[in-house]
Amino acid sequence: MSDVMHNFELYQPNSLQGAADLLDEFDDAWIIAGAKDSLGWFKDRVKQPAVVVDLGGIPELAGIEPTDDGGVYIGAATTLTDVSESTLVKERFQILSVAASNVASPQIRNSGTIGGNISQDTRCVYYRDGFPCYRAGGNTCYANTPTAMNREHALFEVSRCVAVTPSDTAPAMVALGAIMIIRRDGEEMEVPASEYFIGPEIDITRMTVLEPGDILLGIRIPGEWANARHYFEKIADRNTWDFALVSVTMVAKVAGGAIGDVAMVCGGVQCTPRRLTEVEDVIRGEVPGPEMENLVRRVASRGAKPLNFNHFKVPLMENLAARAVRSLA
Amino acid sequence: MDGMGPYDPTVDFPEGPAIAEIAADGNVKPWRPLHVSRRNFLRGVVCSGIVIGGSSYLFSTATPARADVRGVERMMSLTVNGKTRRVDVAPNETLGYTIRYRLGLTGTKIGCNQAECGACTVMADGRTIYSCSTLTHRMRGINIVTVEGIAAPDGTLHPVQRAFIEEIGPQCGFCTPGQVVAAVALLNSNPNPTEAEARVAMSGNLCRCGAYDHYMRGIMKAAREG
Numbered sequence: 001m002s003d004v005m006h007n008f009e010l011y012q013p014n015s016l017q018g019a020a021d022l023l024d025e026f027d028d029a030w031i032i033a034g035a036k037d038s039l040g041w042f043k044d045r046v047k048q049p050a051v052v053v054d055l056g057g058i059p060e061l062a063g064i065e066p067t068d069d070g071g072v073y074i075g076a077a078t079t080l081t082d083v084s085e086s087t088l089v090k091e092r093f094q095i096l097s098v099a100a101s102n103v104a105s106p107q108i109r110n111s112g113t114i115g116g117n118i119s120q121d122t123r124c125v126y127y128r129d130g131f132p133c134y135r136a137g138g139n140t141c142y143a144n145t146p147t148a149m150n151r152e153h154a155l156f157e158v159s160r161c162v163a164v165t166p167s168d169t170a171p172a173m174v175a176l177g178a179i180m181i182i183r184r185d186g187e188e189m190e191v192p193a194s195e196y197f198i199g200p201e202i203d204i205t206r207m208t209v210l211e212p213g214d215i216l217l218g219i220r221i222p223g224e225w226a227n228a229r230h231y232f233e234k235i236a237d238r239n240t241w242d243f244a245l246v247s248v249t250m251v252a253k254v255a256g257g258a259i260g261d262v263a264m265v266c267g268g269v270q271c272t273p274r275r276l277t278e279v280e281d282v283i284r285g286e287v288p289g290p291e292m293e294n295l296v297r298r299v300a301s302r303g304a305k306p307l308n309f310n311h312f313k314v315p316l317m318e319n320l321a322a323r324a325v326r327s328l329a
Numbered sequence: 330m331d332g333m334g335p336y337d338p339t340v341d342f343p344e345g346p347a348i349a350e351i352a353a354d355g356n357v358k359p360w361r362p363l364h365v366s367r368r369n370f371l372r373g374v375v376c377s378g379i380v381i382g383g384s385s386y387l388f389s390t391a392t393p394a395r396a397d398v399r400g401v402e403r404m405m406s407l408t409v410n411g412k413t414r415r416v417d418v419a420p421n422e423t424l425g426y427t428i429r430y431r432l433g434l435t436g437t438k439i440g441c442n443q444a445e446c447g448a449c450t451v452m453a454d455g456r457t458i459y460s461c462s463t464l465t466h467r468m469r470g471i472n473i474v475t476v477e478g479i480a481a482p483d484g485t486l487h488p489v490q491r492a493f494i495e496e497i498g499p500q501c502g503f504c505t506p507g508q509v510v511a512a513v514a515l516l517n518s519n520p521n522p523t524e525a526e527a528r529v530a531m532s533g534n535l536c537r538c539g540a541y542d543h544y545m546r547g548i549m550k551a552a553r554e555g
């Protein structure tokens with residue numbers, strides 16, 4: 001059930017410096033841009049920040065530009081529709097366009113931002129309902145008990161918390177080797193996507209390296225994977241709105257029938273996008289075929305530790321990896 | 330219980346022990362409720378609330394914000410269906426609420442109120458958004474079109490509205506305003522959509538009556554005849 005939101009002070013800075021000053025002043029400020037994730041928190045009355053800073057009106061945070069190395073730079077507050085419909089993105093990184101067009105519903109893509117999509121909080125129902133779990137600062141996991149409903153939860157790298165990354169575009173960022181550009185204490189720093197997403201082992205209350213006061217300025221995707229072969233498939237209970245149960249994102253270079261370099265990433269199975277390095281090692285340099293698919297099935301979910309109700313994710317993940325490889329044949 | 334009339338909340342608890350309790354030293358300790366009437370209790374709550382609340386105004390030293398950095402002004406200009414109006418909008422107010430309850434444009438429906446059903450769909454600069462999950466203050470300088478702004482000023486229906494009537498799109502009708510706005514936005518950007526494109530464009534609008542095929546026929550008809 002949703003409710004009327006609590007009262008908060010809303011700030012709408014129109015410059016980056018103005019936003020940074022506000023974040024310096026208010027330690028507990030909550031940043032919104034598309035506000036699609038945040039308004040859900042507020043309406044459920046689970047999060048009630050006193051100060052909300054809206055970055056959606058800062059011009060330099062939105063926009064898509066080509067970079068010299070054949071890649072693209074995407075401002076963090078660019079809407080998902082702009083990303084998926086951008087001719088530049090389609091030309092160079094079709095996979096990102098496809099992933100962005102698979103997020104939620106058209107209306108959400110029209111206002112939700114790419115920075116928000118990759119940085120969004122997990123959808124664990126217990127956490128979202130306001131249970132005082134580990135992630136919320138408590139000392140219990142309500143999703144990993146004998147009777148808990150955990151069919152949407154993690155297979156890998158569980159450390160107290162069993163929540164998974166809900167994002168469809170985050171795996172694409174990891175696969176493409178994107179660089180996140182973050183403003184912290186007045187200085188810009190660059191964080192590769194593989195380090196941007198953090199698991200509960202590192203910090204159980206956060207999904208990304210972003211700390212209070214940090215602003216994600218944009219995402220730079222290097223030209224390395226421009227025009228590469230790609231595969232994206234998202235399995236969810238509903239085609240619209242829903243978050244992935246398991247998704248697979250792959251970019252690959254194929255030369256003379258054999259797979260050259262390849263990056264395969266799974267969403268929805270771990271707190272961070274999971275890079276399937278074992279699959280990559282198996283298929284690199286090989287020619288795709290039925291034999292390879294069987295091999296991929298065997299290694300794709302190696303090390304998975306299913307919970308009570310998410311065993312189905314293991315074959316799902318194996319099949320998705322095999323289908324990704326099949327698309328290269 | 331002889332002699333007791335009907336329950337009267339203004340009368341204090343009757344005298345005498347209600348439940349006996351054995352104390353630690355073995356003596357029987359008569360338990361009695363606190364002798365506070367409801368009326369006096371409420372008086373106490375109200376007075377202490379005034380003291381606590383008032384003191385925070387009188388004695389607070391923390392100022393919430395610097396003088397030169399202030400939150401949004403409540404009064405804002407909102408352009409809806411081509412008309413710009415000054416509206417008093419709370420910082421935590423959603424566009425759906427403002428449209429319905431401040432501007433009186435009740436054609437826009439609030440269904441789920443959490444960006445999952447599409448009944449509240451409006452156009453913002455030509456793109457569909459969920460008005461229930463958009464802060465009104467985000468809409469400064471943006472052209473909003475609600476379902477009231479779809480028909481021509483003289484009342485002539487939009488081709489989508491005509492086609493929805495002819496194809497019996499609405500059943501209960503609650504999702505229809507959102508469906509109309511989403512369909513018009515689609516045809517504005519893509520006058521001749523394929524059925525697959527139309528299904529994707531309409532995928533953010535639920536219809537609990539399940540009249541999706543009716544709406545789809547209506548959209549294809551409007552595209553043909555528009």
